[in-house]
Amino acid sequence: MKRFKALILFPALVLLVIGCDKPPTKEIAAAEAALEAASEAEAPRYAPEEYSSAEQMLTQAYAEVKEQKYSEAKASAISARQLAEIARDAALKKKPGKEEGVGLREEEPKFGESGFTEEVLAGATGKGALGEGITISQLSTVYFDFDEYILTEEARETLNENAEWLREHPGAKIQIEGHCDERGTVEYNLALGQKRAESTRDYLVTLGIDNKQMSTISYGEEVPADPDHNEQAWVKNRRAEFVILND
Amino acid sequence: MKRILLFILVSLFLLPPTVYAAEKIYIDIDTPTMRRFPIAIPEFKDLKGGGSSRQLRISRIIANDLEISGLFNILSLPDSLGNLNKTDLTAEEIDFSDWSAIGTEALVWGGYRLEGERLAVEVRLFDVIQGRQIAGRLYQGRINNLREIAHKFSNEIIREFTGKEGVLGTKLAYVSNATGRKEVYLSDLDGYNQQRITNDATIVLSPAWSPDARKIVYTSYKRRNPDLYLLDLITGRNSLLSHRPGLNISPAWSPRGDRIAFSLSQEGNAEIYSMNIDGSQLKRLTNSWGIDVSPTWSPDGGKIAFVSSRAGNPHIYVMDSEGKGARRLTYEGNYNSSPAWSPRGDRIAFCSRNGGYFQIFTMDPQGNEIQQLTFGSGNNEDPSWSPDGRYLIFSSIRDGNSELYLINANGSYSKRLTRTDYDETNPAWSPRIQLVVSEP
Numbered sequence: 001m002k003r004f005k006a007l008i009l010f011p012a013l014v015l016l017v018i019g020c021d022k023p024p025t026k027e028i029a030a031a032e033a034a035l036e037a038a039s040e041a042e043a044p045r046y047a048p049e050e051y052s053s054a055e056q057m058l059t060q061a062y063a064e065v066k067e068q069k070y071s072e073a074k075a076s077a078i079s080a081r082q083l084a085e086i087a088r089d090a091a092l093k094k095k096p097g098k099e100e101g102v103g104l105r106e107e108e109p110k111f112g113e114s115g116f117t118e119e120v121l122a123g124a125t126g127k128g129a130l131g132e133g134i135t136i137s138q139l140s141t142v143y144f145d146f147d148e149y150i151l152t153e154e155a156r157e158t159l160n161e162n163a164e165w166l167r168e169h170p171g172a173k174i175q176i177e178g179h180c181d182e183r184g185t186v187e188y189n190l191a192l193g194q195k196r197a198e199s200t201r202d203y204l205v206t207l208g209i210d211n212k213q214m215s216t217i218s219y220g221e222e223v224p225a226d227p228d229h230n231e232q233a234w235v236k237n238r239r240a241e242f243v244i245l246n247d
Numbered sequence: 248m249k250r251i252l253l254f255i256l257v258s259l260f261l262l263p264p265t266v267y268a269a270e271k272i273y274i275d276i277d278t279p280t281m282r283r284f285p286i287a288i289p290e291f292k293d294l295k296g297g298g299s300s301r302q303l304r305i306s307r308i309i310a311n312d313l314e315i316s317g318l319f320n321i322l323s324l325p326d327s328l329g330n331l332n333k334t335d336l337t338a339e340e341i342d343f344s345d346w347s348a349i350g351t352e353a354l355v356w357g358g359y360r361l362e363g364e365r366l367a368v369e370v371r372l373f374d375v376i377q378g379r380q381i382a383g384r385l386y387q388g389r390i391n392n393l394r395e396i397a398h399k400f401s402n403e404i405i406r407e408f409t410g411k412e413g414v415l416g417t418k419l420a421y422v423s424n425a426t427g428r429k430e431v432y433l434s435d436l437d438g439y440n441q442q443r444i445t446n447d448a449t450i451v452l453s454p455a456w457s458p459d460a461r462k463i464v465y466t467s468y469k470r471r472n473p474d475l476y477l478l479d480l481i482t483g484r485n486s487l488l489s490h491r492p493g494l495n496i497s498p499a500w501s502p503r504g505d506r507i508a509f510s511l512s513q514e515g516n517a518e519i520y521s522m523n524i525d526g527s528q529l530k531r532l533t534n535s536w537g538i539d540v541s542p543t544w545s546p547d548g549g550k551i552a553f554v555s556s557r558a559g560n561p562h563i564y565v566m567d568s569e570g571k572g573a574r575r576l577t578y579e580g581n582y583n584s585s586p587a588w589s590p591r592g593d594r595i596a597f598c599s600r601n602g603g604y605f606q607i608f609t610m611d612p613q614g615n616e617i618q619q620l621t622f623g624s625g626n627n628e629d630p631s632w633s634p635d636g637r638y639l640i641f642s643s644i645r646d647g648n649s650e651l652y653l654i655n656a657n658g659s660y661s662k663r664l665t666r667t668d669y670d671e672t673n674p675a676w677s678p679r680i681q682l683v684v685s686e687p
Contacts, residue, residue: 147560147561147581147582183600183605183626184561184582184584184600184605185541185554185561185584185585185598185628185629186452186453186629186672186673187452187453187496187497187510187540187541187554187584187585188538188540188541188554188556188561188584190452190466190473190494190496190497190517190540191494191496191510191512191517191538191539191540192538194493194494194512194517195516195517195538198515216493217471217472217473218473218493218494219450222429222450222452223450229644
C-alpha cells in the first residue's frame with residue numbers, strides 16, 4: 001500500500017506514458033540485452049528451446065518494426081525479454097556446478113528483475129471473454145507473474161494510463177476480467193483470476209476511480225488470449241482485461 | 248419418464264456349499280508385482296436355438312471390463328475353443344484339459360436367450376486348474392439391460408478373484424469442449440453411453456456427484472458469473488444452488504449427502520463454506536488472507552482437505568468439517584492442489600508441480616508416506632478415486648490434447664480411457680450406481 005501512495009505522490013510518472021507511434025527502441029534494447037545475458041549464461045547450450053523461442057520473438061519484433069506495427073513490436077519485444085530471462089534462468093539451473101545455488105526453485109523470473117521497468121501495452125481484444133455487450137476497449141490489459149496477483153511496476157504504469165481514461169469517462173461501466181495461464185488447477189486458477197481482477201480494481205480505487213464504475217469476474221484459465229501451450233502464450237494469458245459494458 | 252429401481256432378478260443357482268467354503272483370493276491387488284491372471288472368455292451361446300434375430304456380444308463387454316481392471320490377461324482363443332457349439336454350460340460338460348492347454352487358469356462361459364425385448368443371461372466362472380465352477384448367475388431383464396448385466400458379472404468375477412467387488416458399470420462425469428464450449432458429460436467407465444448433460448453454451452466446470460449417484464453439482468457461467476447448479480439426473484431438473492457475487496466454485500458433496508462444501512469469494516477472497524443441498528444453512532469454514540478452494544471430504548465426513556495459498560503458494564491443508572483445527576499437510580514443492588480423499592480413507596491423492604510438470608501423488612491423511620504415481624512430460628491433473636479406492640482417474644495432456652486416464656492406486660498400471668480430438672478434463676468418478684432400469 002505504501003508503494004501505491006508513493007505513486008500517487010509522483011504524478012510525473014503518469015506523464016511518462018509513451019504513445020505507440022514510434023518504434024519501441026527501449027523494449028528492443030532490453031530484449032537484446034536479456035538475450036545477451038542468456039547467451040552469456042550458455043542458454044544456447046543448456047536451454048536451447050527457451051533460448052531459440054526468445055530469439056524468434058525478437059526476430060518477430062524486428063519484422064513488426066519494419067512493418068510499422070509498433071505496438072505489436074513492443075509486445076513482442078517485451079515477450080522476447082521475458083523469454084530470454086527464462087532461458088537464462090533455465091540455463092543457470094541446468095549448468096553443471098550451478099545447481100546448489102539455485103536449488104529446486106521453480107519460480108519464474110520477476111518482471112523488472114533486470115533493473116529496468118517498462119509498461120506493457122494493450123492486448124485489448126475489444127471483446128469480453130464471452131463476447132457479450134462490448135465496445136472496443138480503450139483500456140490496456142495488465143499482465144502478471146506466474147501464480148501471482150500482485151501488480152508489477154509495469155502493470156501499475158498501465159493502470160495509471162487506464163485511470164486517465166476512466167477519469168475522462170466517468171459514465172463508463174467497466175468489468176475487470178482476471179485470467180490465468182493454463183498451468184495449475186482449474187479451481188485454484190479461478191480463485192487466482194479473481195484475485196488478479198480485485199488487485200487491479202483495488203489499485204484503480206487508490207487512484208481515485210469510483211468503485212461503482214467497476215465490477216470484477218474471474219475466468220481462471222478458461223479464456224486464454226493465446227491458446228498455445230508455451231511460455232510465449234502463457235505470458236500473454238496471465239492478465240487482467242478491461243471490458244466496457246454497454247449499459 | 249417413470250423409472251424404478253432394480254427389478255433384475257439375480258438368482259444364485261447350482262452352487263454347491265463346498266464352493267463357499269473353499270473361497271480363496273486368487274489375485275492380491277495390492278502387490279506391486281501382481282501377475283495378470285490368465286482368463287478365457289469365449290463368445291456366449293444363443294440358447295434359443297434356431298438362431299435369434301440378434302447375436303449378442305456379451306463376452307466382449309466382459310472381456311473389455313476385465314481388460315480395464317488391469318487384473319487379467321485375456322487370452323485370444325483358437326477357433327476350436329472360440330466357437331463351441333455346446334449349449335450345456337456346466338462344469339461336468341467342459342473338458343478343462345482343452346482350456347488348460349492354452350494356458351488359461353479361468354474360464355467365463357455363458358449363454359443367453361432373447362425373446363422380443365426380454366433377455367435372460369446365464370453366466371458361469373470356472374477355475375480351470377481345479378476343474379470346478381467358482382460362480383454362476385442367471386440374469387433376467389430386458390435387452391436394454393444387456394451392458395449392465397455384463398458389468399454386474401464382471402464385478403462378480405473381480406469379487407471372486409480379489410475379495411472385493413469391481414467398479415465396472417460405474418460412471419464418469421467430466422468436462423469436454425466437443426461442442427466448442429465446455430459442457431459436462433457422463434459416460435460409463437468403458438466409454439459407452441456417453442451423453443452431454445448440460446447445454447449452457449458457456450463455460451461449465453467441476454462436476455461433483457452426490458453419494459447416491461443421482462445428482463450432480465457443477466459450476467456454470469450461464470448467468471454470466473461462476474455459479475453453482477444442481478442437476479437431478481433422474482428427473483432432469485436443474486436448479487440454481489448458489490449465485491453470490493464473485494466465485495461460487497469447487498463443490499464437493501459430503502459422504503452423508505446432506506452438505507456441499509465449496510468456495511465463495513463474496514467477502515473478497517476465496518474461502519471455503521458448506522451448506523445444505525437446498526442452499527440453506529450456509530457456514531463459513533475458512534478465514535485466511537490466501538485462496539482457499541477445492542475441498543474434499545474424508546469418507547467419515549469428519550474432515551475436509553483443501554487447497555490454501557495462506558503460506559504463499561498453494562498447498563494441501565486439512566481441517567475438521569466445522570472448519571476447526573486447520574493443519575498443513577504438504578511441504579514439498581511450491582504448487583500442490585486438487586486433493587481427493589480416498590473412499591477407503593487411508594490416502595489423499597493430489598496434484599503437484601514437480602520438475603516443471605504436474606504429476607499425481609498420494610499421501611496418508613497426516614501428509615506422510617508420499618508416493619508419486621505419474622511420471623514423464625505432460626501435465627497430469629485432477630485425480631478422482633474409484634468408489635472402491637483401487638483406482639484413480641485423471642486428465643493428462645501427455646498424448647497431445649487433454650484426455651482421461653485410469654491408474655491403479657499404487658501406480659503400477661494405467662490405461663487411457665478417452666480418445667477424442669477434444670479436451671476432456673475435470674473427471675469425477677461416480678459412486679456405485681444402483682441398477683436403474685425402465686419399468687417393464
